[in-house]
Amino acid sequence: MTKPKLPKAFLKRCKKVTAKRPKVVIDHILKHGHITTEELKTKYGYDHPPRAARDVREQGIPLVTTRVRGSTGRKIGAYTFGDPAKVRFGRIGGRTAFSQRLRKELIKIHGARCAIYLEEFPERDLQIDHRIPFEVAGDDSATDQDPKNYILLCGSANRAKSWACEHCANWLEQKDPKICRNCYWAYPDDYSHIAMRDARRMDIMWTGQEVKVYDKLKKHTAELQQDMPAYVKKIIEKNL
Numbered sequence: 001m002t003k004p005k006l007p008k009a010f011l012k013r014c015k016k017v018t019a020k021r022p023k024v025v026i027d028h029i030l031k032h033g034h035i036t037t038e039e040l041k042t043k044y045g046y047d048h049p050p051r052a053a054r055d056v057r058e059q060g061i062p063l064v065t066t067r068v069r070g071s072t073g074r075k076i077g078a079y080t081f082g083d084p085a086k087v088r089f090g091r092i093g094g095r096t097a098f099s100q101r102l103r104k105e106l107i108k109i110h111g112a113r114c115a116i117y118l119e120e121f122p123e124r125d126l127q128i129d130h131r132i133p134f135e136v137a138g139d140d141s142a143t144d145q146d147p148k149n150y151i152l153l154c155g156s157a158n159r160a161k162s163w164a165c166e167h168c169a170n171w172l173e174q175k176d177p178k179i180c181r182n183c184y185w186a187y188p189d190d191y192s193h194i195a196m197r198d199a200r201r202m203d204i205m206w207t208g209q210e211v212k213v214y215d216k217l218k219k220h221t222a223e224l225q226q227d228m229p230a231y232v233k234k235i236i237e238k239n240l
Contacts (some may be wrong), residue, residue: 010084022055034080062086070109116157117205130185137177168195
């Protein structure tokens with residue numbers, strides 16, 4: 001992949017980014033033309049490459065995801081700059097850091113539980129995320145620390161939300177906060193679509209003694225040669 005020829009204004013905007021993680025991504029792309037998920041993990045130690053790419057996008061700099069061959073010969077993800085004309089110059093500095101006060105208020109309101117899995121987690125394992133992605137709505141200084149604009153998620157749920165949002169047409173093109181307000185990933189207890197798809201979703205986690213139930217279910221569906229989600233749907237439908 002060749003190095004991109006970029007306008008001076010775009011390069012100047014890139015150089016204004018000082019936060020470590022997005023700067024690493026930007027500098028690598030400027031030097032090599034792209035950065036792979038493998039490089040983000042092995043060279044820079046970022047276990048969740050989409051998060052690093054999202055940091056760049058939150059700085060107002062467009063990225064596109066491509067596929068290249070990794071060190072093993074398999075196809076892996078890679079990021080390169082998108083259309084320089086789509087740079088968002090008003091986004092200098094990225095998102096505002098979350099305060100401990102906001103974390104405490106969210107836990108006071110919702111408890112120390114993930115809004116997607118509806119399970120309790122150690123407070124240190126819960127992450128604060130915008131209900132409406134920063135890339136779509138940005139930060140409003142008047143409501144920046146208002147708990148109603150944020151959600152508590154475990155790491156797994158946050159990664160799933162990031163992936164879904166970053167592949168949604170509203171994130172990529174429309175950027176309409178109203179669409180996000182009706183999305184499962186923003187308001188899982190009251191929504192009409194999932195990333196603009198007419199769908200409904202239930203995330204179930206088995207913990208503690210419940211794991212034995214999950215193991216029995218897995219064994220039973222394997223014996224029946226059935227898909228676990230489909231089998232659970234049949235049980236629910238039968239008993240409604």
